[in-house]
Amino acid sequence: MKAIKIPEKTVTRLSIYLRCLEELENDGVVSMSSKELAERFGLNSAQVRKDLAYFGQFGVRGLGYYISALRNNLERILGLKQGWEVALVGLGNLGSALISYKGFQEKGFTISAVFDQDPAKIGRQVEGIQVMGTSRIVPVIRKRKIRIGILAVPAASAQAVLSLLVEAGVTAVLNFVPAQLTVPESVKLQNVDLSVLLKTLSYHITRTGRPSARKT
Amino acid sequence: MKAIKIPEKTVTRLSIYLRCLEELENDGVVSMSSKELAERFGLNSAQVRKDLAYFGQFGVRGLGYYISALRNNLERILGLKQGWEVALVGLGNLGSALISYKGFQEKGFTISAVFDQDPAKIGRQVEGIQVMGTSRIVPVIRKRKIRIGILAVPAASAQAVLSLLVEAGVTAVLNFVPAQLTVPESVKLQNVDLSVLLKTLSYHITRTGRPSARKT
DNA sequence: TAGATTGTTAATCGATTAACAATC
DNA sequence: TAGATTGTTAATCGATTAACAATC
Numbered sequence: 001m002k003a004i005k006i007p008e009k010t011v012t013r014l015s016i017y018l019r020c021l022e023e024l025e026n027d028g029v030v031s032m033s034s035k036e037l038a039e040r041f042g043l044n045s046a047q048v049r050k051d052l053a054y055f056g057q058f059g060v061r062g063l064g065y066y067i068s069a070l071r072n073n074l075e076r077i078l079g080l081k082q083g084w085e086v087a088l089v090g091l092g093n094l095g096s097a098l099i100s101y102k103g104f105q106e107k108g109f110t111i112s113a114v115f116d117q118d119p120a121k122i123g124r125q126v127e128g129i130q131v132m133g134t135s136r137i138v139p140v141i142r143k144r145k146i147r148i149g150i151l152a153v154p155a156a157s158a159q160a161v162l163s164l165l166v167e168a169g170v171t172a173v174l175n176f177v178p179a180q181l182t183v184p185e186s187v188k189l190q191n192v193d194l195s196v197l198l199k200t201l202s203y204h205i206t207r208t209g210r211p212s213a214r215k216t
Numbered sequence: 217m218k219a220i221k222i223p224e225k226t227v228t229r230l231s232i233y234l235r236c237l238e239e240l241e242n243d244g245v246v247s248m249s250s251k252e253l254a255e256r257f258g259l260n261s262a263q264v265r266k267d268l269a270y271f272g273q274f275g276v277r278g279l280g281y282y283i284s285a286l287r288n289n290l291e292r293i294l295g296l297k298q299g300w301e302v303a304l305v306g307l308g309n310l311g312s313a314l315i316s317y318k319g320f321q322e323k324g325f326t327i328s329a330v331f332d333q334d335p336a337k338i339g340r341q342v343e344g345i346q347v348m349g350t351s352r353i354v355p356v357i358r359k360r361k362i363r364i365g366i367l368a369v370p371a372a373s374a375q376a377v378l379s380l381l382v383e384a385g386v387t388a389v390l391n392f393v394p395a396q397l398t399v400p401e402s403v404k405l406q407n408v409d410l411s412v413l414l415k416t417l418s419y420h421i422t423r424t425g426r427p428s429a430r431k432t
Numbered sequence: 433t434a435g436a437t438t439g440t441t442a443a444t445c446g447a448t449t450a451a452c453a454a455t456c
Numbered sequence: 457t458a459g460a461t462t463g464t465t466a467a468t469c470g471a472t473t474a475a476c477a478a479t480c
Contacts, residue, residue, distance in 0.1 A: 007471070008416075015415035019394060033437060040396065045437095046473050053439060061438040062480040078415050079422030097313020103394075107411045109418075147421050148414075171424065172417035174410075178235060178319075180256065188420040190413050194390075195323045197406050198364075199231035199294050200224075201388035202325075204404040205363050206295030208387065223447070249461060261461095262449050269463055277462040278456040 010051045014074055016041060017048070021071040033064035083108040085146045087170065089161050090153035091116040091131060094176055098150060099127050109148070113140055117157070134161060141168035148172045155179040162189075226267045230290055232257060233264070237287040249280035299324040301362045303386065305377050306369035307332040307347060310392055314366060315343050325364070329356055333373070350377065357384035364388050371395040378405075 020040055024032065038045040052058050052070075055077050059065045075081055086104065088095055088111050098104075099111055114126060117134045124131050132140060141149075149165040151158060151173055158177040165173060172188045175181065178196065183189045236256055240248065254261040268274050268286075271293050275281045291297055302320065304311055304327050314320075315327055330342060333350045340347050348356060357365075365381040367374060367389055374393040381389060388404045391397065394412065399405045 009471075011416050011419050012412060014419075015412045016396075016409075018415075019411075020396065035437080042396070044473055046440095046475090047471090049437095049439065050472085057439070059438050060480060061478075062436045064437065077419070077422075079418040080415065084414075084418060084421075093317040094313065094319065097310065097317060101309040101313060101410075103310065103410060104414065107414060109414050148417055172420050174413055174417060180232075180236065180258070186424065188417060188424075190417055192408065192410070192413060193232075194317075194319060194408070195235075196228060196231045197390055197408060198300075198320065198323060198325050199234075199296065200227055201364055201390060201404060201406055202295040202300060203227050203230075203293070204388050205300075206293075208402065208404075225447075251461080260449055262451090262464095263447090265461090265463065266448085273463070275462050276456060277454070278460045280461065 004054065006054050010054060011078075013041075013043070013047075013051050015078060017051070018071060018074040018078065018080075021067055021074065024067045025071055029067050031060075031064050031066045034059070037065070080108060083110060084148055085110055085112045085144060086148045086150060087111075087113040087115065087137070087141050087146045087165070088150045088152065089115045089134070089137065089165065090151065091118070091121050091126065092152065092154070095150075095152035096126070098152060098176075099129075111150070113144065113146060115140075117153075134164065137161070137164045138168045141165070141170060146170065148174070151175045151177050153177060220270065222270050226270060227294075229257075229259070229263075229267050231294060233267070234287060234290040234294065234296075237283055237290065240283050241287055245283050247276075247280050247282045250275070253281070296324060299326060300364055301326055301328045301360060302364045302366060303327075303329040303331065303353070303357050303362045303381070304366045304368065305331045305350070305353065305381065306367065307334070307337050307342065308368065308370070311366075311368035312342070314368060314392075315345075327366070329360065329362060331356075333369075350380065353377070353380045354384045357381070357386060362386065364390070367391045367393050369393060 034045040034048045038048045041048065058070050058073055086109050088099055091114060099114060104111060112129065114129050114131050115134050115137050116122065116131055121131050122133045147170055149170040151162060153161050155177055158179050159181055162173065162181050162183065166183055166187055171186060173183070173190065175189055175191050176194070178193050181189060250261040250264045254264045257264065274286050274289055302325050304315055307330060315330060320327060328345065330345050330347050331350050331353050332338065332347055337347050338349045363386055365386040367378060369377050371393055374395045375397055378389065378397050378399065382399055382403055387402060389399070389406065391405055391407050392410070394409045397405060
């Protein structure tokens with residue numbers, strides 16, 4: 001058994017390829033070369049071939065890739081052949097937003113457990129799900145064997161809640177909390193730090209744009 | 217004038233450093249070495265020094281960095297000494313979520329214009345802001361000199377709306393739409409593709425975890 | 433077969449890290 | 457001054473891209 005490490009960036013690109021392949025399939029396209037695909041993605045054709053080659057040989061020399069077969073393979077590789085249950089912790093502004101956001105469901109990710117520590121929220125129904133207290137995190141997630149968590153709590157309690165999620169058996173967390181959090185090696189922590197992203201935009205404007213839209 | 221290109225990753229790390237410095241300052245810490253700082257960030261000390269060195273000499277040899285002065289410098293570099301107005305386009309699930317999310321405001325980013333193409337939404341007040349039709353994007357953003365846009369519309373209309381934002385003079389866009397969009401060189405498009413992030417998690421579980429939590 | 437395109441190796445590019453002279 | 461730590465150069469590492477033999 002060889003242990004070729006697959007770059008994180010490759011996995012990210014794979015799901016971008018997949019999105020594009022779904023569109024192509026809908027348009028009735030049967031096959032395409034890595035060169036044509038790369039143009040759509042705005043990438044280099046060698047990169048497309050190399051990304052795919054990490055997982056096997058999916059192309060046909062002289063012809064290219066069959067769209068439908070490739071789409072199928074990418075879904076399998078990414079683990080999208082099955083749906084996933086997701087546990088959301090934190091029902092503040094962002095958490096509430098996420099639970100009513102339909103985008104996750106469409107991709108096969110179902111928020112099926114919601115936790116908050118506010119007694120005023122516990123017991124309420126949100127999008128058909130009863131909100132539970134944080135003391136229920138470990139038993140409920142364990143029982144239902146949920147593997148994905150979404151962390152949308154205040155920064156101060158983030159590490160404590162994250163540890164509970166990990167204890168409960170979650171192995172992948174989508175983290176919206178702007179804080180330096182630690183997880184065991186085996187757990188994947190995917191950070192979505194909106195304030196960092198905005199600051200990057202601020203930097204860009206400051207460096208490249210003429211000053212304007214000042215707000216006091 | 218020299219044109220040293222500053223890596224995107226450096227800018228991202230700068231805003232992570234800033235968050236940590238704010239905490240340290242609140243704790244009354246006066247100074248710290250790059251080694252100690254790097255430990256907090258989970259990074260290499262040489263990287264911290266190099267990231268900072270792109271922008272000037274902020275340290276004191278033999279001592280380290282004064283927390284307060286460094287925080288101040290990073291705020292200046294990132295363009296956070298001023299507040300920024302932000303235009304939000306798309307008042308669906310995610311857009312509604314974002315407008316009530318208080319996290320942006322706290323960091324000095326104020327959503328001050330909201331657009332949607334749905335006649336049922338136009339004219340309504342949301343968080344004290346009157347929703348405008350998409351035909352108002354160009355005149356309103358131009359008039360108010362807004363430089364940052366948030367894109368939260370359906371994929372099908374994303375490119376058209378994005379082009380309007382660019383036409384209106386926006387130079388930085390936080391994009392939540394999972395689609396391949398194009399902007400002029402001068403415009404910074406920051407993608408936040410939640411479904412890609414979830415698929416990365418799915419991949420991680422599939423590769424590393426035991427199968428479980430199957431949803432049909 | 434001739435033309436096209438893959439899969440893969442080798443070259444290039446860029447980012448991270450180690451090392452150290454400069455200097456507080 | 458002696459000890460510590462910066463700023464920066466050089467070495468290393470990893471990811472992207474060019475090139476091409478294999479082969480449909």
